């Protein structure tokens with residue numbers, strides 16, 4: 075009896091020791107290098123609060139940033155992976171811009187072998203392949219290409235506002251599938267549901283060349299698949315954590331981030347669209363057309379769309395092309411709708427700002443005879459200030475990373491040399507909320523971005539689209555898409571607080587998506603004095 079107790083105690087002790095060693099074997103990385111760092115917890119490192127849903131992702135990052143105050147950089151542990159968090163804007167500039175060649179790649183936990191649709195996409199490509207693909211795709215995002223897509227996006231904005239008007243006017247209309255409720259003359263709308271349908275339709279038409287109308291056809295397969303693949307909460311957040319913790323283990327266990335059916339859905343969609351267009355000689359001003367040109371190496375690169383044919387030596391196959399279309403979808407579906415949700419919430423909460431913005435919209439449309447043009451949208455200064463301030467307060471990308479590819483000594487004290495494979499974090503959300511850079515940081519104040527004030531914003535403290543050559547390739551597209559929706563919405567409706575509007579908002583703790591608890595419920599009231607009815611309507 076005594077003997078078996080001993081065996082049990084010994085076995086338990088041994089297992090605990092092995093587990094402890096397994097869960098901490100990298101956790102002396104920073105102390106050995108004398109780098110200031112946060113104390114890690116076995117296995118979790120410094121990810122515990124978000125993994126256990128004690129904190130939201132932005133709260134976690136602000137916590138790291140504040141605890142490392144007084145240092146230009148510091149170490150944190152993403153589970154077992156040591157990562158350097160850059161606090162100092164000068165250092166961020168060095169890493170992302172000046173010495174960018176040392177930090178070419180994202181860390182990208184999901185590899186090409188594990189998930190080809192992820193791994194082959196621009197965001198995850200590494201080294202020369204990334205350079206080739208980036209320079210091949212860049213001409214697809216010039217202002218002349220954006221101008222061509224403007225019409226497609228405006229059509230989606232019109233579908234959105236027509237649908238809402240129909241819901242308000244026709245009291246007998248049953249609204250199924252969408253999260254919309256009637257409260258007298260006001261529509262209470264869950265904006266995330268509404269705007270993901272809009273961004274879905276925008277990306278469906280401009281990246282895949284198909285028309286969805288997800289408000290009138292709420293259950294369409296494109297939208298359902300989009301919601302699934304862009305959901306980084308619940309079980310999918312756990313899978314993502316799994317990839318962060320150990321990509322090898324996830325591969326070994328054959329746990330996929332994208333289901334086979336969703337992957338096949340996108341593959342056949344892109345493949346069929348390309349074949350149909352090839353066979354029938356269809357040309358449409360959208361991304362799939364540009365991707366087809368990319369494949370042939372004939373994207374026209376200059377902003378006038380004339381000469382300057384771009385070609386690289388790299389050959390891209392159908393899977394490479396599908397991965398880019400898929401990434402545009404992934405990148406555009408959630409981020410742009412998040413921006414629109416927070417903008418609507420902030421405008422409903424600040425009627426004075428909303429009314430000033432509506433004045434600008436009405437005035438601009440009046441001057442242009444009610445026609446919404448590319449130039450008019452881009453000329454609205456106050457609109458730009460509101461959107462910029464929304465992206466400061468609630469950046470859809472809370473944090474971005476880089477992977478060191480060439481040995482690099484950070485130009486700061488204490489001396490820290492990064493080796494190929496080492497990771498760095500750029501804490502976007504925390505920089506945007508640092509009172510040293512943005513006084514009274516929780517205040518929604520578009521004036522920070524006025525012509526007089528925006529010059530005072532310190533370089534590399536405002537980074538909603540990242541920084542340097544690896545920044546967001548779709549930023550112009552995203553801003554145009556969001557501005558079109560806001561102009562169309564605010565020219566026809568007032569945004570109001572309703573009983574279901576969560577006040578104050580609480581950022582969700584359930585995953586990586588930047589969203590809130592309770593849903594973005596906002597009231598829409600048709601404007602009585604609809605100064606200028608859009609001609610494009």
Ligand code: HEM
Pocket residue numbers: 196197198208401402403405406407409410413469470471474475537538539540541542543544545546547548549551552553
């Ligand atoms: C408000 C909306 C958006 C936000 C806030 C956003 C933000 C970002 C950020 C922070 C990055 C990483 C940049 C870095 O590491 O420095 C990124 C990368 C990227 N974004 Fe966006 N994005 C948005 C919309 C879009 C849209 C609509 C598209 C495509 C149509 C897009 C395509 C991409 C791609 C392809 C990359 C990877 C670039 C590369 O690695 O070369 N994004 N985005």
